[in-house]
Structures are given as structure tokens and as C-alpha cells.
Amino acid sequence: MFDTLSDRLSGVFDKLRKQASLNEKDVDTAMREVRRALLEADVALPVARDFIAKVREKAVGQDVVKSVTPGQMVVKIVHDHLVEMLGAESVGIDLAAAPPVPILMVGLQGSGKTTSTAKLAARFQKRERKKVLMASLDVQRPAAQEQLRVLGEQTGVATLPIVAGQMPVDIAKRAMEAAKLGSYDIVMLDTAGRTHVDEALMSEVAVIREASKPHETLLVADSLTGQDAVNVAQRFNERVPLTGIVLTRIDGDGRGGAALSMRAVTGCPIKAIGVGEKIEDLEDFHPERIAGRILGMGDVVSLVEKASEHVELEKAEKLVKKMEKGTFDLEDLADQLAQMRKMGGVQGLLGMLPGVGKMKNQMAAAGLDDKLIKRQEAIVSSMTPEERRKPKLLNGSRKRRVAAGSGTTVPEVNRLLKMHRQMSDMMKKAGKKGGKGMLGGMPGLPGGAALPPGMQLPPGMNLPSGVNAPGGLPPLPPGFLPGGKK
């Protein structure tokens, strides 16, 4: 399932002699794999076909740079074209119009319209210092208007008072009136979910659009959508011309091919992505990330950003010092574990690394998951502060006490101690080399496992240099790989 495209392509090209340029036959072979990867990532078939045709044209006859393999070369071409198609330039939501600026949210049932409405509203209010009014025109789903009202309360964004029995178009008009009177800058209009073949509801939304004249009409779509994405996007775009797309549930482990499909059929930029259920879980769209995901190449950029977000500066600096001095103790280990959990746990972290597909399965099989992290944290927290600073103090009876206190076993305690030893050794070495830059080359990969061959980052996809998150990415403890059962 997590077979990556780079994986496959390196398989294809391993068999081929090294050539100076990509010939037609090789490219065709490669394109079959690319096609499959796209379809498995839920890219709609017509879009995938079109994509392949264009990439093929670009690839045939391309010179292969000396330092890379033909497989990597193809991955790079595919990746770049994908980024281009997804919209290399990021486009935000346009608020430049005479206030109140109406923004209309449309989409299928359950795609995330209401949540996204509240997220965007909160962002405009906080970041852009705008006065925002939200109105729910959803008279279809039970308690839908109530849902938006509650979200308004939670975020401190005003909502249009609910008038029972009022029809959507009238609510839209009332919202625009109220916004003018209350001198609001922005009016967010949340609508009921509708299937694009429900004629009654589709003409309703067209009328709503007429009545409210939205400056932006955003299609809210689930990133887990399959082949139907093209139909949805096309039909909505026909009835209510779209200005942008909001892609939700990017925090899932879907491959996100719908992004490409929808972008391709509507030509509309993806203007924001939903990455969680909470109000702050809204981000700008970065095509490289989705491109990497669709191709199964990991989400390197996000990983780096996440790392820098969560590793608190001070702690990180302390850690660097300790690494240099070789005094990395169990307290620090506990910090590292906690940070790992914050970054989405083992699975979340691995999902973002390129080329760990197989490893991920192995690790799952070895019971290496977030529960393990929690257990290890429990072990450390059952130690006395002194023991944490001087792990050598832990003799048999102390270990038994710790095991009992944390609901674990002595062998588990031993494993943790071993892991700590290995880590501090590794860090001493790293410290000598200059301390920072744990990110480069990801030395902390479990068990020191190198990335599988053929899985280097495609050229041009280097880890952004200078992104050295303070202290670097918390290294995955070496004792973490198989054998670490339970």
C-alpha cells in the first residue's frame, strides 16, 4: 500500500543500462508505473491520462544528469510537472472588494463546509483583523445552523441569529443586510451539503449565488474522494462558477489524488487545506507536499516545518549542549519521546518521511507504535529524578520498582535503558561533528536504517537547507526497530 513510485521506478530502471538520455521505450515503461501510482492515489482517470501524455513528452530525450539514475530523473520530471499542475504559485483567498465581502461555501454532504467556514472566519478575524459575520443557510441537516452558532461562540466570530423556518435564499439576503448594517468586512455563507445531481438543490445554490453575489465561491471537498472528484468539481463549477477549492482531511492518510483531479477540471486554485477538526487546523496549500504524497514520496517539507514548530527552542538548545558534552540523560529522552508524540507519533512522523513505506509496516508489525512511546514515557516517569540523571543507579531492585510503577516489565525497562545508551553514543558522535544538522541525512532513523536504495530524494527535492530546526528533528531512538516487541 505504501509502495512508492520511486520504489517502483528504481525497480524498472535498475534493469536498464545507464544511458545518457531517456529513450522512448524506457519512458513508456516508466509511465506505466507512474500511471498506476496516480490511479492508486485516486487521481481521476482522464486527468491521469492527460498528465501522462504531457510528462511523456517532456521526458523523452531528456538528458540524464550524471549524478542521478534515470529513475530519479523521471521522478523529478513527474514531480515537477505535478507541482506545476497543482499550481506552483499559491493563491490565497481574495478579500479585496467593497465590504461586506461575501464568501460562499459549497460542496457535497459531510465534506467539511461548516468547519472550514469557521476556520476561515477565525483566520480572517485574527490574522487580517477583519470583522466577520457567519451565516448558515443549511436548513437540510438537523442542527446544522446550531453547529455554526456553536463554532461562532467558540471562536468569537459573530453569527447571524437563527430564524426558524426561513429559506436559504432569504437567509442569504438577511445576512447581507445585517452585514451592511453592522459594517462587517466579510460575510461567510455556509450552505447545506448537496449532491451535484440533485437538481432542486443545485438550482437553489445557483439562486443563492445570484442573491448574494459572492466575491469568492469555494468548493469544499474531501481529500479522500475517489474517481468521482472530477464529476463533483465539474458540475459544481458549471452551476456556481467556483473561484477556489478548500481541501479537507489532509490530516488523513489518503493519497490526495482528488486535489489534482479537481484542480485540473476546474482550473481553480486550491486556496486552503483542512488538517484537523480544530479551528486552527487550517493551512495554506503547498503543491510540493501534495505532489509528494500523490507520488508516495513523503512529505519532507511538512516534516521539517512540523519539527521546527514543535521543538521548543530553549529545550533544543539545551539538548545540543548536552549532546556536545555527552550528558544526554533519561529526562532528555522523555522530552524527545513527548516531542515525537506531539509531532503526530511514530506513524505520523514516518508517514512524512520519504521511502519509509516498508519500514512503516515492519514497525507496525513489531508493535512499534504510539502506545510504545507512551509506555516508555511511563517508565521514565516512574524513576526518581536522580535515576533519570544517572541511569547507572538502576540496579535490579530499582528496575523492578520502576517496572511495577509504570505497569511494564523489567525487560522493557532494560530495553529503554539500552536505547538511551545507544542514543547518547550516537549523539556524542553527532555532537563532535558539530552538533546541529540532525536533519541532514536523517541519521536518527530507526536502528540507523538507511533509506532503502533508490529512495534518495529526487534531485531538486533536497531538504531545504538552513531549515535546521533548533536541535534538529528528535532522532528516533535506535532501539526502536523490530525486536522491540511489546
Add this chain to the structure above:
Amino acid sequence: MKRFGWRKNRPQSGQDVLPGEDHAPPAPLPGESLPEDPAPTEAAPVAARAETSLAAQEPPAPEKKGWFSRLKSGLSRSTGALSEGVSGIFTRARLDQERLDELEDVLIQADLGVDVAMEITEALASERFDKEISPQEVREFLAGHIADILEPVAAPLRIERDRDEPFVILVVGVNGTGKTTTIGKLGNWLQGEGYRVMLGAGDTFRAAAIEQLQIWGERLNVPVIAREPGADAAGLAYDAVEKAREAGADVLLIDTAGRLQNKSGLMDELRKIKRVLGKLDADAPHAVLLVLDATTGQNAISQVEVFQEVAGITGLVMTKLDGTARGGILVAVARKFDLPIHAIGIGEGIGDLRPFDAQQFAQALTGAEAAGE
């Protein structure tokens, strides 16, 4: 009890079958029209009940269209393209590799996934390669093959009758798939079967999720056990079982917050809900239903996999088949997991739930009966 409007006719003893199995309405063959079943017979024999009660359950309120035409325009509309695709490829011609490839594409477009699409085309190739074949024959082959995959998992939800304890059904799934709505529809269906239904508002997370279920409770006129927003979902589940017992309910439907299967914290919460339910009644929950959205692509496989592991799901419901999504992923799911598929959702209304029928689904998916259209 009356105050909840529970029906008085208690179900007969033995096992009941829900939604109706063999007595489900005949497969809606696109192009053919079925009479709306008019006879809501309260005391109908078990064998006919599912069917009749279905029709009887239609709310008297203005239904835009009859249920059959809606299912047809839903399911078969989605199949239209597939059917066209097949016709486009084959106008009575030799089955060669190029045509097989195109056929594979057609299946992929229905979300069956690359592997299953290949498997099916290979099966066709092994029988008919290099032979003349007509579009209709291709469709029939596809429908037959897909029905063969689906048939073993098409199974109604079974509720044990004559229990002292309420039959507890936990409804789970990722965000926005239709869990709450399915509970409303299922509750309605069960009520029609004479069960005394109760609901538990286990989604304590999403804004107004409790109110949403409460409105369904009002529609059904059944009690909804709820706590304040943000309350512990497992605690709520425990409460609900206790209350359902006290009230002598037959079936308790527990709603849960939507959760993505890759969020370990939320999946742990689900484990806890299950564990806590087991405290009052070791066998509870008696059924765990995973609700899948028909528009979902390949990720549905991972949803089934993880929810099965974490929550021990006992069956599936697929919603939103009234759109153009074909729900082909269900074929891939059936291929991979041995999990009963109970029902499908074809709209947002209280009556928009149908028993899952393998033949019907396969035919609708492939347009096998749509030759005349």
C-alpha cells in the same frame, strides 16, 4: 414506555433479519419499473415484513420521487458512464489486449481499484480472449463476476430477539460519512420491525452533534441518552446501556464522533468505548457498524482495515449512493475483507436506507441490465 411512541407489537421470537434479505425488493433493473409496494401490513409474516415495512416507513411528507426511481437515478446514473464506457469499447469485436486495457480503465473509474480491475479483466481474458464478444456479454460477465465477489458478504444485520439485554449497536467511521444519519434511518427501520429503540449521543466532540441526534430522536419519537458536550464518550456509552436496560429497550444505537483511522489517540478512545460497553454486558457491543462514504476512493480499504482491528467492526453500511459516486470501492473491500455489507444509504431522508443486494449492486454498477437504455 408509551411516551416514547414505541410500537407495541413486539417482534416474534427467533432471529430477525434486518434489513430484509431475500425478501428485499427485487433488484431495480434500470429501465424496468417496479410498483411501489402499497401494503403496510403490521402483522405481515416475517418473510414479507421487511419489504412491506420499507414502503410503510416512507414518511407521508412529500417525497420528491418514489424510492425506486431515486435508487435508480442514483445507482444507475452512476453506472451510466460505466455502461457507456463498456459500449464505447465493444461494438461486437475481438477481445484483444487494447480492449482489455480500456475495460480495466472503465472499472478503475468506478473506484474498484487497480488490482481488482486487473483481476476482473484477466478473468474475462482467460475465458474470451481473441474471441468475438458483444457489449452486452461484457456487461453480463462483469456484473456476474462482481456479484460473485459481493454475494458472500451481502448479509442483513441480525438482531437477536428475545434478549433480556438491549442489543447494542455501535456506529463508527471517519468524519462526515453519515453515521448519525444512518442511525436515524436504522432506528426508523428497526422501529418498523417492532423493536423498541433508544439512541446514545456518543459524539460529544463535534459542535451540535448531540442536538443533531436529538432531532433524530424526536423524529423517531425515541429517547436519546446524552451528556453535555465534551463529556467522556465512553462514560456516555455506559450510561446509555444502563438507561436502555432500565427502560427495557430492545436496541440501543450509539453514535460516535467521526475519526480518521490514522489518529491513534482517537482510535484509542474507540477502544475504550468498546471496553466500557463490555463492562455491563460482556457481549456488548453486539454489532459494530462501519459507515463508508461512497465518494471515498482507495482510502476506504485502510478505513476498514484499521477500524476492524481497533473496533472489531461486524458489518458495513455504505452511504451517499444517490450521487454519482459508484461505490466501486465496496467491491475491493469485499474482495479483501470478510465483512458483511448490510445496507446502503440513498439520501438524507429517514426512509433512504436499503438492504444491500449483491446482484442489484453489481448490475447497477456495470449497467448489465441497461442494454435497452
